[in-house]
Amino acid sequence: MATIADLRQKVSETQPDPATELTRELLAEGHDPMEILEQGVMSGLNDVGTRFAAKKAIVLDLVRAGVTAKQCIPLIEEALPRGETPKNNKKVVLGTLMSQHNIGKNLVGTLLSIGGFDVVDMGEKNAPWDFYEIAEQNGADMIAVSVVFAPALEKFTELLRLLDEMEVRDKYPVIVGGGVTTQKWADEQGADGWGAQAKDGVDLARKILNVTA
Numbered sequence: 001m002a003t004i005a006d007l008r009q010k011v012s013e014t015q016p017d018p019a020t021e022l023t024r025e026l027l028a029e030g031h032d033p034m035e036i037l038e039q040g041v042m043s044g045l046n047d048v049g050t051r052f053a054a055k056k057a058i059v060l061d062l063v064r065a066g067v068t069a070k071q072c073i074p075l076i077e078e079a080l081p082r083g084e085t086p087k088n089n090k091k092v093v094l095g096t097l098m099s100q101h102n103i104g105k106n107l108v109g110t111l112l113s114i115g116g117f118d119v120v121d122m123g124e125k126n127a128p129w130d131f132y133e134i135a136e137q138n139g140a141d142m143i144a145v146s147v148v149f150a151p152a153l154e155k156f157t158e159l160l161r162l163l164d165e166m167e168v169r170d171k172y173p174v175i176v177g178g179g180v181t182t183q184k185w186a187d188e189q190g191a192d193g194w195g196a197q198a199k200d201g202v203d204l205a206r207k208i209l210n211v212t213a
């Protein structure tokens with residue numbers, strides 16, 4: 001019988017096809033999709049990241065890790081319970097700040113959509129101005145930012161400053177998350193909310209925008 005630890009191992013070894021097969025098996029065996037995601041796929045990705053930071057992996061391993069995760073995650077997303085959450089007419093503009101890392105951002109988007117929010121996905125490598133512009137163009141209720149590598153941290157500070165300067169800081173609550181961020185850092189920046197996990201994005205958006213689940 002497949003275990004979540006086996007999946008973590010295959011993701012860590014960056015083996016897309018065996019990892020996808022294991023994901024399928026685990027789902028068929030009735031494991032919780034969020035557990036498969038967090039303890040299998042994300043833990044495996046973290047293992048690759050740890051090796052990369054220790055110079056025991058190269059950029060190609062990051063690429064392969066990304067490919068592996070991107071094959072497994074759609075199966076997991078399909079298995080997430082969708083319930084009957086009605087649309088709530090709240091629009092969230094979501095994107096990554098600067099970086100190409102979009103796996104976390106995509107998960108946040110999926111869970112917000114399942115949670116009834118209207119998500120405007122801005123994609124990757126956005127500059128602070130892009131968030132402002134897309135929020136204005138779409139009549140957004142909230143901005144959600146994914147910050148996955150260190151150079152984007154100071155860009156987030158710039159984003160909040162820009163919203164202030166454009167006198168729309170009160171109009172757009174800003175939530176943030178991503179591997180290099182922490183609650184303390186987000187508080188220091190003056191973000192309206194920070195989440196460690198993609199699912200926290202839904203709780204934050206509901207709380208800040210006064211949406212009852």
Ligand code: B12
Nearest residue numbers: 049066099100101102103104146149150177178179195198
């Ligand atoms: C896969 C990967 C890549 C892939 C990404 C593929 C893709 N399409 O996303 C590729 C190959 C592109 C890549 C490139 C690089 N990478 Co890379 N990468 C990774 C790796 C292994 C996994 C990232 C990932 O997807 N994690 C899984 C997701 C789900 O996690 P997450 O994004 O943090 O999101 C979760 C939460 O944070 C949260 N969340 C995320 N966003 C938001 C937003 C809100 C509002 C909320 C509430 C929650 C939330 O929800 C998610 C799920 O619960 C990490 C290692 C690691 N430990 O994460 C390194 C890592 C992020 N990469 C790193 C680096 C250095 C790079 C490169 C600079 C390498 C290079 N020399 O070229 C480039 C940068 C490219 C660029 N310009 O962006 C470093 C960053 C270090 C740092 N402190 O800045 C890491 C940490 C590796 C390491 N340990 O050194 N990488």
